Amino acid sequence: MKHILSVLVENKPGVLARVAGLFSRRGFNIDSLAVGITENPDVSRMTITVDAEEHPIEQVTKQLHKLINVIKITDLDAEKTVARELALLKVKSDAKTRAEVMQLAKIFRAQILDVSRKTITIEITGTFEKIDALEQLLQPHGVVEIVRTGRIAIERGEK
Amino acid sequence: MKGSEAIIESLKAAGVEVVFGLPGGMVIPLYDALYDSDLKHFLVRHEQGAAHMADGYARATGRTGVCIATSGPGATNLVTGIANAYMDSTPMVAITGQARSDLIGTDAFQEADITGITEPIVKHSYLIKNPNDISRIFKEAFYIASTGRPGPVLIDIPADMQLAEIDYRPAGKIDLPGYKPTLKGHKKQIISAAKAIAAAEKPVFYAGGGMIIAGAEKELLAIAKLMKIPVTTTLMGLGCFPEDNDLSLGMLGMHGTGYANYAVTHSDLLIGVGARFDDRVTGKLETFARHAKKIHIDMDPAEISKNIAIDIPIVGDAKDVLAGILAELKAMKREPKKTAPWLDQVIAWKKKHPLHYKDEKGSIMPQFVIEEVNRITKSNAILCTDVGQHQMWSALFYTHTKPRHWISSGGLGTMGFGFPAAIGAKVGCPDKTVIDIAGDGSFQMNIQELATAVCYDIPVVVCILNNGFLGMVRQWQELFWSKRYSETAISCQPDFAAVAEAYGALGMTITKKKDVGDAIRTAIKSKRPAVLDFRVKPEENVFPMVPAGKSIDEMIGGHKT
Numbered sequence A: 001m002k003h004i005l006s007v008l009v010e011n012k013p014g015v016l017a018r019v020a021g022l023f024s025r026r027g028f029n030i031d032s033l034a035v036g037i038t039e040n041p042d043v044s045r046m047t048i049t050v051d052a053e054e055h056p057i058e059q060v061t062k063q064l065h066k067l068i069n070v071i072k073i074t075d076l077d078a079e080k081t082v083a084r085e086l087a088l089l090k091v092k093s094d095a096k097t098r099a100e101v102m103q104l105a106k107i108f109r110a111q112i113l114d115v116s117r118k119t120i121t122i123e124i125t126g127t128f129e130k131i132d133a134l135e136q137l138l139q140p141h142g143v144v145e146i147v148r149t150g151r152i153a154i155e156r157g158e159k
Numbered sequence B: 001m002k003g004s005e006a007i008i009e010s011l012k013a014a015g016v017e018v019v020f021g022l023p024g025g026m027v028i029p030l031y032d033a034l035y036d037s038d039l040k041h042f043l044v045r046h047e048q049g050a051a052h053m054a055d056g057y058a059r060a061t062g063r064t065g066v067c068i069a070t071s072g073p074g075a076t077n078l079v080t081g082i083a084n085a086y087m088d089s090t091p092m093v094a095i096t097g098q099a100r101s102d103l104i105g106t107d108a109f110q111e112a113d114i115t116g117i118t119e120p121i122v123k124h125s126y127l128i129k130n131p132n133d134i135s136r137i138f139k140e141a142f143y144i145a146s147t148g149r150p151g152p153v154l155i156d157i158p159a160d161m162q163l164a165e166i167d168y169r170p171a172g173k174i175d176l177p178g179y180k181p182t183l184k185g186h187k188k189q190i191i192s193a194a195k196a197i198a199a200a201e202k203p204v205f206y207a208g209g210g211m212i213i214a215g216a217e218k219e220l221l222a223i224a225k226l227m228k229i230p231v232t233t234t235l236m237g238l239g240c241f242p243e244d245n246d247l248s249l250g251m252l253g254m255h256g257t258g259y260a261n262y263a264v265t266h267s268d269l270l271i272g273v274g275a276r277f278d279d280r281v282t283g284k285l286e287t288f289a290r291h292a293k294k295i296h297i298d299m300d301p302a303e304i305s306k307n308i309a310i311d312i313p314i315v316g317d318a319k320d321v322l323a324g325i326l327a328e329l330k331a332m333k334r335e336p337k338k339t340a341p342w343l344d345q346v347i348a349w350k351k352k353h354p355l356h357y358k359d360e361k362g363s364i365m366p367q368f369v370i371e372e373v374n375r376i377t378k379s380n381a382i383l384c385t386d387v388g389q390h391q392m393w394s395a396l397f398y399t400h401t402k403p404r405h406w407i408s409s410g411g412l413g414t415m416g417f418g419f420p421a422a423i424g425a426k427v428g429c430p431d432k433t434v435i436d437i438a439g440d441g442s443f444q445m446n447i448q449e450l451a452t453a454v455c456y457d458i459p460v461v462v463c464i465l466n467n468g469f470l471g472m473v474r475q476w477q478e479l480f481w482s483k484r485y486s487e488t489a490i491s492c493q494p495d496f497a498a499v500a501e502a503y504g505a506l507g508m509t510i511t512k513k514k515d516v517g518d519a520i521r522t523a524i525k526s527k528r529p530a531v532l533d534f535r536v537k538p539e540e541n542v543f544p545m546v547p548a549g550k551s552i553d554e555m556i557g558g559h560k561t
Ligand SMILES: Cc1ncc(C[n+]2csc(CCOP(=O)(O)OP(=O)(O)O)c2C)c(N)n1
Pocket: B386, B387, B388, B389, B390, B391, B413, B414, B415, B416, B438, B439, B440, B441, B442, B443, B465, B467, B469, B470, B471, B472, B473
């Protein structure tokens, strides 16, 4: 099962290495990891997506809590969470296929960032699944490169 | 003030009196400041020794141990000692020199990324990048090392930070938003635990090293007596419950007593306190205490339900939680006789499966040496050990009655720990008799610290149970590998007594059973560092033993025949 952990950390040197190291030591693969500062510049948020069973995720969050610079961990409930990811896709496309690719992008509300003679670069924001879907559709044209940010997520509602 | 002087000030502010270490290029400024200070520094012969001394000092006194090493190889020599302290939750602050901050990352001379290397084996670490942070970082480091579940904290200090001129200000209030150990147990959980204890017919306490750290022995004894509950301890918990009390079951687990393992297996309530359900204790997890409801009291929430599902978890300081449970129990109406049949059963097991060994004519039995140490010191010594068979015999055949009188490497099982740890313990408790039970293999891993013991006149008595083998490994080979003694015979030994004498210590070789007691008495009386080389029976085994992966009631050996 996929978990999205939202981890508030003190913005101190070595924090990223400690957190990432802990996951690998306890046998977890991190699917994605996004880090950025929060409304408080001394505090950063890490959004970590991992694939894990219920029991080990509890153990790893407890171990994470023991890191001195970790302030708060929330295992986000998928139902009550909005998760987004941003991806940049460079797709092979020339004059013949350009219209079709742009049409696809439009359906997905993606932006065209750059067009060259042989490629189109698209920016898409959305759920993990939406980005996957667009990528699938573009595959037949030839995807030259994909850059994804990894998921970030926030809880719905007032909290 | 220089950064290096700020370090000394910070150490003093933390109440540090002694440090163990060895200088090098990247800590010369620190050692220069030390030169003028009244901190007592013990110069070791290998940095691993410094870390273990700090560890032994901490375990004996409850205070935070401090060790210092230079950058690069000095720092990496500390690694085993730091890992050892981490596994056994010893409060320790390790200070390392580092290459100049502008050279970090360039593979400078004697640069090693020690914060990176030690990342998985420290409670926390710091690399000082601004000399004005020194006082704050030291204050935090000592606070983190000694509170909650204690552990080692590393402070890596580039040489230029030590040299920098700063405006020293004592550290202000500690502000660690991510570090708030839970001390007080949850009231509702405490009540549930008390109810479960009152209702149990076959309860057993399973007490570990956390009991010693918390200093909760009085509370444990009070509950055990009040409710007539037998108590078994882990290797780390030895001394938290007096073994001369009828309710004591001694140690449990792989080399536990038969009666402790049977009692745990047949219990209907297991009360774990400051113990972590380690595989050396539980054996096969699926069958461990399989009939028992489980209470687990621990400072570290991550230990709860880590290996075994717990019915009543209580996070908090063992002393606080046990005091709470005791108060609840006292307030409750109880049927006093409820555990009587259980205690009868326990007594029957004790009678049927006592610890024993077969005396052999013409040999010194290793267990006998431990019994003699026990008798001569009246169970009053601080007993340190290395790792191996001699460690298990020390755990089993000595009567452990007091906390902080048993110092042994539990979690990491570090050969070479015992002797430097004993030196550290003696430094911390100069009025105590300190005995190190050593293996002939283990002792050679830090034998160089004889120089330290002699130089500073630290009279610890090393009793080598010299069996000519890496005995514990040999035992496994004998029992499970068809006696194929691959690389475990170490009969090519130095003359330990002569080595000791060469260092300036007292050395004795003992080959006859009748001389054992006298040798121990002479060594203790000499008030000198002493090494007693007991030539014990070479192929004696530690029994009972639970083979790896078996249930703890499936012991082999140790049954009286
Ligand atoms: C540093 C280290 N290396 C290897 C081991 C593996 N080991 C565990 S017990 C043991 C034998 C120890 O021999 P000795 O000190 O003579 O003790 P004995 O078992 O003979 O009493 C060994 C090699 C260890 N625990 N620590």
